[in-house]
Amino acid sequence: MVKTAKLIFDGKTFELPIVTGTEGEKAIDISNLRAETGLITLDPGYANTGSCKSSITFMDGEKGILRYRGIPVEQLAEHSRFVETAYLLINGELPTREALSRFSGLLNDHSLVHEDMRAFFEKFPRGAHPMCILASMVNALRAFYPEIPERTEEEEVNITFSRLLSKIRTLAAMSYRISLGHKVVYPRHDLCYCANFLNMMFDSPVRPYTIDDDIVKALNVFLILHADHEQNSSTAAVRLVGSSRVNLYAAISAGIAALWGPLHGGANQAVVEMLQEIHDCGGDLAPFLSRAKDKNDPFRLMGFGHRVYKTYDPRARIMKKMCDIVLKKLKQKDPLLDIAKRLEEIALKDSYFIDHHLYPNVDFYSGIVLRAIGIPLNMFPVMFAIGRLPGWISQWKESHEDADWRLHRPRQVYIGLKQRDYVPVDERG
Ligand code: SDX
Numbered sequence: 001m002v003k004t005a006k007l008i009f010d011g012k013t014f015e016l017p018i019v020t021g022t023e024g025e026k027a028i029d030i031s032n033l034r035a036e037t038g039l040i041t042l043d044p045g046y047a048n049t050g051s052c053k054s055s056i057t058f059m060d061g062e063k064g065i066l067r068y069r070g071i072p073v074e075q076l077a078e079h080s081r082f083v084e085t086a087y088l089l090i091n092g093e094l095p096t097r098e099a100l101s102r103f104s105g106l107l108n109d110h111s112l113v114h115e116d117m118r119a120f121f122e123k124f125p126r127g128a129h130p131m132c133i134l135a136s137m138v139n140a141l142r143a144f145y146p147e148i149p150e151r152t153e154e155e156e157v158n159i160t161f162s163r164l165l166s167k168i169r170t171l172a173a174m175s176y177r178i179s180l181g182h183k184v185v186y187p188r189h190d191l192c193y194c195a196n197f198l199n200m201m202f203d204s205p206v207r208p209y210t211i212d213d214d215i216v217k218a219l220n221v222f223l224i225l226h227a228d229h230e231q232n233s234s235t236a237a238v239r240l241v242g243s244s245r246v247n248l249y250a251a252i253s254a255g256i257a258a259l260w261g262p263l264h265g266g267a268n269q270a271v272v273e274m275l276q277e278i279h280d281c282g283g284d285l286a287p288f289l290s291r292a293k294d295k296n297d298p299f300r301l302m303g304f305g306h307r308v309y310k311t312y313d314p315r316a317r318i319m320k321k322m323c324d325i326v327l328k329k330l331k332q333k334d335p336l337l338d339i340a341k342r343l344e345e346i347a348l349k350d351s352y353f354i355d356h357h358l359y360p361n362v363d364f365y366s367g368i369v370l371r372a373i374g375i376p377l378n379m380f381p382v383m384f385a386i387g388r389l390p391g392w393i394s395q396w397k398e399s400h401e402d403a404d405w406r407l408h409r410p411r412q413v414y415i416g417l418k419q420r421d422y423v424p425v426d427e428r429g
Contacts, residue, residue: 226387303364
């Protein structure tokens with residue numbers, strides 16, 4: 001097996017080690033490149049750069065494979081529940097029945113938030129985007145739950161994991177209810193993770209929310225499909241911010257901020273806005289497809305394309321099936337789903353999309369499921385964040401346990417002006 005790569009520069013030959021992953025993927029280890037050659041690498045957007053070795057999630061972008069701790073996401077979506085998958089990602093193994101019951105109990109114990117946090121919600125402008133509120137409130141959790149010196153670091157970290165996983169639901173639901181001026185619904189100890197969230201979102205004194213097992217299952221699948229995705233932009237943000245050894249709440253808040261962007265987790269909201277615009281314009285796809293292909297037009301077909309997947313996103317396939325299941329169960333029809341299916345059918349036969357390897361990604365159909373459940377449009381990225389949280393936590397944990405871990409501090413190639421002198425203000429042109 002090839003163990004090194006040769007770099008020839010300035011008449012010298014340098015041997016760089018090759019690192020081989022579990023599935024045979026190879027990387028050039030450039031940890032000592034600058035020390036040995038004086039060179040750095042340049043890779044805008046890090047499309048060719050690995051930031052770490054990881055044992056959590058495996059993706060094969062060419063074959064459309066996604067596995068959490070070796071288990072295919074299709075099997076987890078079918079057989080697991082979100083809390084069990086969260087445990088798997090964070091601890092590396094599926095929990096025993098007893099461990100799962102203990103973990104679920106921990107999440108229930110930490111589902112309330114400090115009552116003083118309500119004042120924060122009430123002072124946000126009513127139109128504030130829920131991701132803005134969520135990023136702020138998650139960061140604020142450190143102020144309400146400071147480190148307890150008597151606890152060991154492991155105890156502190158584990159209680160922080162449980163607090164985050166449990167309270168992110170409560171914060172999301174509170175933000176929604178308060179934005180409507182509705183009474184806050186407290187979490188209940190007798191409901192599971194997803195049913196609790198739905199109840200906190202939709203229960204009402206005049207119309208008690210009816211827990212529908214099929215809808216709870218659909219939400220579990222949604223959250224499982226979003227739970228981790230190796231070194232995506234928001235996970236890279238959590239690792240980078242976490243590398244400064246700041247507390248986990250601050251690192252997760254940075255991940256929420258990165259996820260908010262329409263090119264990343266905000267795409268699920270942007271997809272539905274795009275489908276709605278197509279619907280409102282009479283359903284004609286042609287203008288939108290030609291804009292997507294026009295290099296001079298910044299318009300992108302939202303929900304299409306991916307940095308890693310150059311084939312169908314395996315999560316999109318499952319999510320597309322969930323749309324039909326949920327709409328059938330709720331006896332709903334959604335014209336936006338019909339538009340999405342037509343868009344996919346035409347795009348996948350179009351040479352531009354074929355040549356650019358552009359396929360539906362997880363965000364293309366996910367919003368249809370959320371709409372059917374009754375989640376408001378601007379909370380779609382929040383649902384992505386709730387799903388991605390165990391992934392962020394597991395990646396943060398892995399980075400903090402990595403002996404090779406260092407402060408993230410990329411280099412650059414300077415292309416600015418050469419040295420020049422300061423000019424007093426009266427002598428400036
Ligand atoms: C997520 O990384 C992850 O794992 C993310 C994620 C996760 O689980 O964490 O999977 C979640 O973020 C999914 C992606 C959601 N975003 C969108 O759906 C937004 C629309 N898609 C894109 O903007 C785009 O495809 C990206 C941002 C997702 C990926 O873009 P890249 O890899 O940076 O590629 P690029 O922007 O350089 O585009 C390459 C070419 C360009 O054309 P050329 O200049 O080479 O001719 O493909 C074109 C682009 O114009 N292109 C698109 C397109 N996406 C790429 N053209 C039209 N519509 C699109 N959607």
